[in-house]
Amino acid sequence: MAVVLFATIFVAAAAPAAEKAPTNEQSKDAAKPAAKAPSKEQVRKEAGSASATAAAAKAFEKVSAELYPKAKQEGNLIVYSVWDVEHLKVITDAFMKRYPGIKATYWQGRNPEIVTRALTEFQGGQPSWDVVLSDNAPPVIRAAGAIMNYETVQKDVLYLHDPTMPTVSLQVQALAYNTKKMKPADLPKSWEDVANPKYKGLVALDDPMRAGPLSSQLSGLKTLWKDDSRFNNFVKALKALNVPVHQSTSAMFRLVISGEYSICMPALLHDVFEEMHKGTPVNYNKAVPPVVFPRQAGIYVKAPDPNAAKLFAEWLISEEGQKAIDSVGRETSRNDFKSHTSIEAAFGKGTKPIPVTDQNFLEDPKKWLDANVKPIWG
Amino acid sequence: MPLVVSAIAAAAIITPVLVVIWRSFTTGRLGFNVGLHLTNYLRVFGDKDIMAMLGNSVVYAGGSALLGTGVGALLAWIVARTNTPGKTLVELLPLYPILMPPIMKNIAWILLLAPRSGILNGMMQQFFGIETPIFNAFSMSGMIWVFGLACVPLGYLFLLPVFLSFDPSLEESAYIAGSKPVHTMLKITFPLAVPAFLSAFVLNFLRGLRSFETPVLQGTPGNIKVFVSRVYDSMALEFNTGLATAYSVVLVALSVITLYFYVRSTRFSERYATITGKGYRVKVIDIGPWKYLTFFLVFIYFLVGIAIPFIVLIVVSMIPYFDYDTFMKFPTNAVLTNYYTVMRHPSFVTGFYNSLVLSVTIALVTVMAGIVMAFTIYRTRASGTKIFEFIGTLPLAFPPLVLSVGLVIIFLGTPLYNSLWALGIGLFVAYFPYAFRNASGSIVNIHKELDEAAWVHGARWRHVFFKITLPILKPSVGGALFYIFIEAIRNVDVAVLLTSPGKEYGPVTLFEYFRVGQWAEAAAGGVIYLVVLIAAVSVAKFAFKMKFSL
Numbered sequence: 001m002a003v004v005l006f007a008t009i010f011v012a013a014a015a016p017a018a019e020k021a022p023t024n025e026q027s028k029d030a031a032k033p034a035a036k037a038p039s040k041e042q043v044r045k046e047a048g049s050a051s052a053t054a055a056a057a058k059a060f061e062k063v064s065a066e067l068y069p070k071a072k073q074e075g076n077l078i079v080y081s082v083w084d085v086e087h088l089k090v091i092t093d094a095f096m097k098r099y100p101g102i103k104a105t106y107w108q109g110r111n112p113e114i115v116t117r118a119l120t121e122f123q124g125g126q127p128s129w130d131v132v133l134s135d136n137a138p139p140v141i142r143a144a145g146a147i148m149n150y151e152t153v154q155k156d157v158l159y160l161h162d163p164t165m166p167t168v169s170l171q172v173q174a175l176a177y178n179t180k181k182m183k184p185a186d187l188p189k190s191w192e193d194v195a196n197p198k199y200k201g202l203v204a205l206d207d208p209m210r211a212g213p214l215s216s217q218l219s220g221l222k223t224l225w226k227d228d229s230r231f232n233n234f235v236k237a238l239k240a241l242n243v244p245v246h247q248s249t250s251a252m253f254r255l256v257i258s259g260e261y262s263i264c265m266p267a268l269l270h271d272v273f274e275e276m277h278k279g280t281p282v283n284y285n286k287a288v289p290p291v292v293f294p295r296q297a298g299i300y301v302k303a304p305d306p307n308a309a310k311l312f313a314e315w316l317i318s319e320e321g322q323k324a325i326d327s328v329g330r331e332t333s334r335n336d337f338k339s340h341t342s343i344e345a346a347f348g349k350g351t352k353p354i355p356v357t358d359q360n361f362l363e364d365p366k367k368w369l370d371a372n373v374k375p376i377w378g
Numbered sequence: 379m380p381l382v383v384s385a386i387a388a389a390a391i392i393t394p395v396l397v398v399i400w401r402s403f404t405t406g407r408l409g410f411n412v413g414l415h416l417t418n419y420l421r422v423f424g425d426k427d428i429m430a431m432l433g434n435s436v437v438y439a440g441g442s443a444l445l446g447t448g449v450g451a452l453l454a455w456i457v458a459r460t461n462t463p464g465k466t467l468v469e470l471l472p473l474y475p476i477l478m479p480p481i482m483k484n485i486a487w488i489l490l491l492a493p494r495s496g497i498l499n500g501m502m503q504q505f506f507g508i509e510t511p512i513f514n515a516f517s518m519s520g521m522i523w524v525f526g527l528a529c530v531p532l533g534y535l536f537l538l539p540v541f542l543s544f545d546p547s548l549e550e551s552a553y554i555a556g557s558k559p560v561h562t563m564l565k566i567t568f569p570l571a572v573p574a575f576l577s578a579f580v581l582n583f584l585r586g587l588r589s590f591e592t593p594v595l596q597g598t599p600g601n602i603k604v605f606v607s608r609v610y611d612s613m614a615l616e617f618n619t620g621l622a623t624a625y626s627v628v629l630v631a632l633s634v635i636t637l638y639f640y641v642r643s644t645r646f647s648e649r650y651a652t653i654t655g656k657g658y659r660v661k662v663i664d665i666g667p668w669k670y671l672t673f674f675l676v677f678i679y680f681l682v683g684i685a686i687p688f689i690v691l692i693v694v695s696m697i698p699y700f701d702y703d704t705f706m707k708f709p710t711n712a713v714l715t716n717y718y719t720v721m722r723h724p725s726f727v728t729g730f731y732n733s734l735v736l737s738v739t740i741a742l743v744t745v746m747a748g749i750v751m752a753f754t755i756y757r758t759r760a761s762g763t764k765i766f767e768f769i770g771t772l773p774l775a776f777p778p779l780v781l782s783v784g785l786v787i788i789f790l791g792t793p794l795y796n797s798l799w800a801l802g803i804g805l806f807v808a809y810f811p812y813a814f815r816n817a818s819g820s821i822v823n824i825h826k827e828l829d830e831a832a833w834v835h836g837a838r839w840r841h842v843f844f845k846i847t848l849p850i851l852k853p854s855v856g857g858a859l860f861y862i863f864i865e866a867i868r869n870v871d872v873a874v875l876l877t878s879p880g881k882e883y884g885p886v887t888l889f890e891y892f893r894v895g896q897w898a899e900a901a902a903g904g905v906i907y908l909v910v911l912i913a914a915v916s917v918a919k920f921a922f923k924m925k926f927s928l
Contacts, residue, residue, distance in 0.1 A: 079879075084890065086719075086722075086724060105879035106879055109874050112614035113874055113875060115617045116613065116783060117875055120790070128796070144407075244598070249895070250897075255492065255599075257699055257700065258492065258495040259701045364407075
């Protein structure tokens with residue numbers, strides 16, 4: 001998988017700027033931490049880069065016209081995904097409505113289950129699925145040679161682009177906190193500041209030694225900082241907090257809401273928004289730049305319906321597909337699509353996200369953690 | 379014939395197990411074939427944390443099994459042998475907690491016992507001014523409490539038929555000799571229940587060794603690591619089923635040791651035979667004023683086993699979010715949004731139908747096969763049948779995800795793959811140990827003189843099996859059917875890899891709410907689920923006079 005390993009991952013809009021982000025990725029404006037969930041209507045009025053948007057729309061129409069007849073002939077689309085069944089139903093229904101004649105079905109599991117099933121079927125030579133829609137799973141499956149290289153024609157409008165797998169959504173990490181337990185002024189000013197000893201006992205920490213959000217974040221920060229001693233000191237300081245670690249991000253977030261902890265290190269933005277809209281006493285520090293992780297559509301190398309899979313991936317990135325993704329509260333992947341969960345809307349104009357792009361981490365998290373975190377964390 | 383049926387059941391069980399064991403020598407990370415190697419085992423035995431984690435596992439599994447089986451046995455004795463008042467209620471109360479899936483208990487007890495935000499600690503602070511948290515869900519005792527409660531039903535259902543089928547002359551002899559009821563109970567009654575107790579204990583212990591939800595949700599935050607987390611790390615972090623199986627083999631070794639002691643302790647099975655050729659009626663013991671205490675004990679179990687966690691779930695499903703203050707404001711802040719969400723779940727109806735049909739079928743097939751295998755071991759003259767004892771329990775040693783991989787590999791490329799048949803066979807393999815151990819514990823209690831009388835008169839195996847063994851086992855058959863049905867209808871771990879696109883299995887989609895962190899929706903789904911099951915059990919009990927081994 002030399003192609004994959006050396007694939008030039010570039011961050012269309014974010015990465016170059018992210019590297020120029022202020023030292024220790026702190027925001028200049030620590031006084032604006034308490035975010036207010038923006039309404040969808042409000043943010044949709046904001047415009048992206050008009051020329052890139054128009055070019056992407058044109059490219060999509062062209063590829064859609066090419067792929068649809070072939071996909072219709074295939075007639076089916078089989079999706080494996082980590083996303084909620086309710087979300088998958090909304091998204092696949094919208095796809096089937098747009099492209100009559102293609103029947104989309106899905107199977108849902110957690111990332112380890114998806115990887116296990118997809119690769120066991122791959123090793124057994126089974127043409128049993130078309131596309132995997134997930135965050136952690138696609139790079140791992142690709143590393144085993146089970147993903148067909150496919151580069152989207154709409155790459156110029158993506159925050160994160162991978163020439164082998166279309167990025168259809170983003171996992172956005174935010175520094176969330178319980179508003180009943182913490183005042184905005186007392187919040188950590190950056191991810192690094194979470195390790196400040198004054199937060200001992202207040203922080204709920206995701207287990208950094210599992211393939212979860214915190215390990216993704218560590219990978220992103222290491223790439224961003226390019227400073228081993230700073231990275232090592234950060235991990236050491238996190239460990240010195242001596243706080244419990246959690247292996248279930250969702251359970252950890254619930255415990256922050258319940259008041260067991262005050263700060264969630266880290267939370268997923270769509271979860272935070274969902275709770276904020278319900279009136280739950282939770283918010284996020286807008287001043288801490290988000291860590292973004294690609295959610296990709298990996299097309300199976302033995303896909304029985306490869307054209308339907310490509311069409312699905314392209315449609316998910318199109319304006320219409322992004323609307324479907326946004327409608328279920330998931331973060332969109334285009335930098336010109338304005339939704340309440342888009343980085344600009346959620347964190348403010350000019351925010352420089354921290355992308356997770358290290359292929360060594362994405363394809364073999366265990367190996368990366370053993371090399372970079374375990375020696376310090378233990 | 380029994381040998382053939384047992385051999386087929388054993389083949390169905392051993393094949394996926396052998397497949398995953400073989401792969402532990404031939405595969406590393408998924409997707410990469412590496413040829414025959416010992417790397418996975420070398421890594422397992424070179425793991426310096428292994429002993430500490432095993433120690434935690436043994437304490438956790440042993441403590442939970444002891445608590446669960448002990449309480450289950452006590453409840454069974456109270457229900458079967460004492461004159462505790464409110465007989466119908468007392469018979470029914472221990473049944474309801476079985477209906478609550480363990481994960482729901484986990485969530486409810488975390489909300490109750492969390493040190494800073496837990497309801498009980500909050501109440502202690504609000505009403506008694508006790509600032510220091512008394513309860514801690516994230517501790518070994520918290521883990522044992524929650525998983526131990528989940529172990530009670532198995533202990534109860536295993537012990538109840540034994541207490542119901544006692545030859546009272548054994549106790550009467552003690553009374554005639556001047557023994558007091560408590561003394562008789564300790565010296566006669568309980569020792570005779572040892573095989574069934576050990577059967578339930580072994581099952582609960584093995585369930586504890588491989589259980590994952592409690593250690594993840596309660597152990598990790600308390601910095602308590604158990605062995606099975608290594609198995610899951612191998613799958614979730616390294617995607618290495620070979621390594622996961624190699625770690626599971628350590629669990630198999632522990633299971634073999636456990637089984638060895640079990641088989642050894644029951645090797646003179648005739649000693650425990652309480653059902654003989656003599657006719658009798660089970661005697662209910664008058665325990666005097668203690669009967670109010672026993673009623674109180676049953677009621678307390680009902681409270682902690684289901685009522686309190688159920689109330690917590692109901693409230694959580696109806697409040698906007700959970701924290702202590704919001705919880706205490708209920709019902710002024712009640713909303714029904716989560717129920718609306720759950721009822722609109724795309725797979726709710728078809729998934730529930732599929733799970734209902736499969737669970738009934740699997741319960742019937744598994745229980746019958748379990749009885750036949752136990753009959754083969756203990757009641758036929760075929761040699762080498764003791765191997766079934768091991769094979770029949772083996773699936774319990776493997777974490778479900780590992781076992782499912784073996785099943786997926788077997789079914790790949792066959793018409794069974796991606797069908798409900800594959801899921802059915804998967805559930806059969808997963809629940810066979812319960813049916814088998816339940817049947818073997820009960821068969822040991824039937825004195826061989828009954829069979830021998832039939833053999834002497836020229837009966838064939840089918841006469842002995844259908845006319846003698848099966849009718850006598852009726853109480854335990856009811857219990858096992860009920861238990862496996864309930865387990866299967868809420869199974870997620872085995873089913874998740876064996877379901878397929880377009881073929882939903884109710885619990886997989888419903889309990890996904892738990893896994894993605896939508897606890898309020900999960901609680902609403904759980905409440906709907908429990909209400910349906912409680913109604914079904916109550917109707918079955920009162921309208922159709924079903925026994926559930928009572």
